[in-house]
Amino acid sequence: MIGYLSGKVMDIGQGTLLIENNGIGYEVSVSTSAFERLTRERQGGIYIYLQVREDGISLYGFDTQAEKNMFLKLISVSGVGPKMGIGILSGMSLKDLAMTIATSDVKTLSKIKGCGKKTAERIIVELRENVSSLDLGELPSAAPSAGVDGDAVIALMSLGFSRQESERGIVTARSQGASTIEEIIAVALKSLAR
DSSP states (O other): OEEEEEEEEEEEEEEEEEETTTTTEEEEOOOOHHHHHHHHHHEEEEEEEEEEETTTHHHHEESSHHHHHHHHHHHTTOOOHHHHHHHHHSSOOOHHHHHHHHHHHHHHHHHHHTHHHHHHHHHHHHHTTTTHHHHHHHHHOOSHHHHHHHHHHHHHHHTTTOOHHHHEEEHHHHHTTTTHHHHHHHHHHHHOOO
């Protein structure tokens, strides 16, 4: 199985790249982030997902292992195939996608081309538990603030507060000396309930 491919970009298509490695050209459907990086640098490596079907073999490429992991989570959802998975990853940044799923934001997810409301709901229902604060923490700048503050934002947003309200509540909590996630959430909830 092919898990990683590096080489020189020989040709650029719409959402695809032809990457030459040891005299063989591999046509790969890539995410937007991988596409932008490799078309700029004209060579490099990408993480690969290999799909084998009766009518052919397809390669899908990703900029990072975290992006590939999110793709694997997406295609595990009933009704989401590799083309839709790559489309979703190309429709928003990885950190925004993780935050959208973690906060059950159906509206934002369903704005992506090809992902209707029912599919967005199914993705959120099936992946919300799999896209935890740990997944968000693996991503650079995944949360508005790193660590405890980021987890607190996610917790407050899951309770129905907007991102702006959640961040404001955390600033208030920090200014009152709260340091653990429990203290931050408790103080933020008191300040937001006023």
